Amino acid sequence: MPVISMFFGIIISLNTADHNPPHIHARYQGHEASFTFDGEMLNGELPRKQRKLVEAWVLLHSEELEANWELASNLERPFTIEPLR
16 A cells, blocks of 8 residues: 555555545554545544544545545556645
């Protein structure tokens, strides 16, 4: 799974071989969750603060995430996305 962003100890990756709907994976200190491109948590768990950070980041970058999903679906390398600061 290529890493597309990292911020505040959270690692964001993308894996189109997984399944639909399009989503990202967020990992933080042994926790993992997946989120749709509208910020909804699909499964897993993250501490509340980190979950809110990921939800905000996803909403800020939904268009870039969709473009990355298309690239990865076509077996092209997705680009990195600006982290939260």
